[in-house]
Amino acid sequence: MLDGMEQRSELGEFLRSRRARLRPEDVGLPDYGGRRRVPGLRREELAQLAGVSAGYYTRLEQGQSTNASQAVLDAVARVLRLDETEHAYMRSLARQKAEPRRRPRPERLRPAVRLMVGAFGDTPALIMGRRYDVLAWNRAAHALLAGHVPFEAPEQPRGRPNIARLVFLDPHTRELYADWRTKARDTVADVRMTAARYPHDPELNGLIGELTVHSPEFTSLWAAHPVQDCAVRYTREFRHPLVGAMMLNNEIMELSNDEGQRMAVFTADPGTPSAAALSLLAGLAGEAAGILEGGAARAATPPGASERNG
Known part of the structure; x- marks a missing residue:
């Protein structure tokens, strides 16, 4: 949990990581040679340039x-x-106030949002919560x-993808990208932003701890x-096991009425091989769904019912 000493450590580690990226000559300071104990700018050098002690x-x-x-x-x-993003992140860490330790309420998906995801039809769309759980997908x-x-799986709160x-612990997903x-780097960068925004969310911090333990990357x-x-x-190349390579556009939008929830939509440029592959994948998904629904219907039909109805 990012509060107290841990929150302060996050700010310190972030500032040190950014100091380490810079050399004296990068900011107009003379480099007199010699080996430095730490890479990058010294605290004294940064303070001088920033105009503080x-x-x-x-x-x-x-x-x-704290002020x-x-x-x-x-x-x-x-x-x-x-x-701009790093600046906002630094401010959020520096200005974070201690908050009451109350367990966040479970994330719930509004019925209208669920209908919206389904309305995308053959265009892949999903809703992701603030802890990166898939709350719904088509x-x-x-x-x-x-x-x-x-x-x-998204229907079960404890079993949601x-x-x-998936990015760090699932071999299928590793092969997909x-x-x-x-x-992987983009995912970690986004988790950093989310953790700074919700420092007192135990489930989010538990996810970070789990990934730290199980994924060296x-x-x-x-x-x-x-x-x-x-x-x-905005674009990524996928290597799908069924339809092959696809270059897809990925738009991610925050749901203004549902804090922390975001919608992701995947599209392909019209007339491209990627568009053909995505259309084929949607067709395969529809066929598979039809087979499963047909099997479920047959399983629900009592033995001999079809003969009696005939």
């Missing part, structure tokens, strides 16, 4: 300064060359991302402090 910056990095002004945070961000999204998982867990390493990426909204990367 070394002691003040040290307290900020150690989490002992840093906007001007100071902006100056530190400027020296560290943070982009047949096309299920076939695209996790056909080896039961379609009904989890996007982050042509550039899995980039997908996640642990390595987490230590590097990547920060990025997952909506930044």
Whole structure:
């Protein structure tokens, strides 16, 4: 859980990771040679460039300064060359206030949102909660991302597919992405943003702990402090086991009336081989659903009922 000392540690680790990216010559300081004990800028150098005392910056990095002004945070961000997302992330860590430790309410999907996902038809669409659980998906999204998982899995709160867990712990998902390493980094970067937004969510922090224990790749990426909204990367190449390679557009949108819930939609450019492959996949998903529904209907029919009805 990111509160108290742990929250302060998150801020310190983030600032140190960004200091390590810069060399003195990158920011116009002379480099007199010699081996440095730590890579990148020293605290004293950063403080000088930001116009604050070394002691003040040290307290900020150690989490002992809880009332840093906007001007100071902006100056530190400027020296560290943070982009807009990193800047916002740093502010959220620096300004985080202690909150009552109350367990968040379970995530619930509004019926209208469920209908909306189904209305996408052959276009893959899903709803992801703030803990990266799939709250709902249509047949096309299920076939695209996790056909080896039961379609009904999102209906069970304790058995829902989890996007982050699939990326790092599921071998099928690892093979699905042509550039899995980039997908993995993007996932960690987005989890970082979400964890800063919901620092007191025990289930989210439990997911982070689970991935840290079971995935060396996640642990390595987490230590590097990547920060990025997952909506930044709009296209990805998939290598689907049934229909082959596809380059798909991936749009992710926040649901304004459902805090922390996002909708992901996957499309292919019209007239491309990817569009043909995606259409084929949707057809296969529809056929499979029809077979399952037909089997369920036959199983529900009492023996001899068809003969009697005939």
